[in-house]
Amino acid sequence: MPMEPKESESDTAADAFVCINCDSPSSSIYQEYSKDVIRITECKKCGEIVDKYVEYDIVLVIMDLTLQYISAYRHLLINTKFKLLNDPVFGQTFASP
């Protein structure tokens, strides 16, 4: 499926997140309009919510991880600030040149 050039913001290196459903890059998970008002981002490719787990309690995320849902792993490993690079053990293994 060809990428649409009008949606260039969705396929740049600046996209720090991915859709947990279709693995398509996304520039955000939600947009914050004010302190109490946020809007969950919808995926431009599949139309689903980019990352539903941002609203989930961590216990529910862990349950889906134990069920080996790939969407839960995409949430944990890509969309959260879960960094191994600063870890003294794993940082050596995953450090980029």
Ligand SMILES: [Zn+2]
């Ligand atoms: Zn998607």
